[in-house]
Amino acid sequence: KLVSKDFRKEDTVIDVKGIKLGGGNVVVMAGPCSVEGRDMLFEIAGRASKAGAKILRGGAFKPRTSPYAFQGLGEEGLKYLREAADAHGMLVITELMDPRDIDLICKYTDIIQIGARNMQNFRLLRDLGELRKPVMLKRGLCATMKELLMAAEYVAAGGNNEIILCERGIRTFETETRNTLDLSAIPVLKSLTHLPVVADPSHGTGRRDCILPMSQAAVAAGADGIIVEVHNCPEEAMSDGDQSILPDDFDILMKRIDIIAQTI
Ligand code: PEP
Numbered sequence: 001k002l003v004s005k006d007f008r009k010e011d012t013v014i015d016v017k018g019i020k021l022g023g024g025n026v027v028v029m030a031g032p033c034s035v036e037g038r039d040m041l042f043e044i045a046g047r048a049s050k051a052g053a054k055i056l057r058g059g060a061f062k063p064r065t066s067p068y069a070f071q072g073l074g075e076e077g078l079k080y081l082r083e084a085a086d087a088h089g090m091l092v093i094t095e096l097m098d099p100r101d102i103d104l105i106c107k108y109t110d111i112i113q114i115g116a117r118n119m120q121n122f123r124l125l126r127d128l129g130e131l132r133k134p135v136m137l138k139r140g141l142c143a144t145m146k147e148l149l150m151a152a153e154y155v156a157a158g159g160n161n162e163i164i165l166c167e168r169g170i171r172t173f174e175t176e177t178r179n180t181l182d183l184s185a186i187p188v189l190k191s192l193t194h195l196p197v198v199a200d201p202s203h204g205t206g207r208r209d210c211i212l213p214m215s216q217a218a219v220a221a222g223a224d225g226i227i228v229e230v231h232n233c234p235e236e237a238m239s240d241g242d243q244s245i246l247p248d249d250f251d252i253l254m255k256r257i258d259i260i261a262q263t264i
């Protein structure tokens, strides 16, 4: 298998415009769940980059449970992402849901996010294999680590080796948290693959009070990065407000994970 440690012993380091993902760096991606407007995005991007985040996250096409919930700003949102990231020297990561949007998303983003719900959309995965653009593949809600690795294999088989795996929590019987962040997936995946592995404590727990401890734990477990939802007014967020942290708390988070990153 192309993504396995047997095929390649050294860690893959993905260089995206000078930002290196993999090989022991801890890269932080931060931003709102959804791009809701230009002003909020610029404010959050400014605070996130000042705190040390290198990549701006934000959804313009949102995979919502209800078809009546906010679906994202579409291309307008993509434009704001590009502008806000450029203004603050950041890269963009945003979700692609549909093969028909590939050209549109690629025009604005540096890394393509494939959401948990599309991890086994094999047609989409094959199309990503044809691209020369890094892809972050999020673990499916009920996917095993092997299934995540096989999804990555679809992309790699097409010739695109720039794949980042993301542990974002799996569905278990527990209801106190939105999902169960599988921290053990970090060391286990890293023993099975040379690809970078990052963690998403926001979707992994669904709880603001869990973001700091789980970010620290993910870095301690060897994650190559984290992706965190940050919002300037979480109570009014159009999606995932309960798990979004304020910029002030993101400042603290960045300081804490830096201490851990330096000791492992
Ligand atoms: C997101 O990153 O906002 C998102 C929808 O994530 P997931 O696909 O992991 O649910």
Ligand code: MN
Binding pocket: 033, 034, 203, 229, 239, 240
């Ligand atoms: Mn979200």
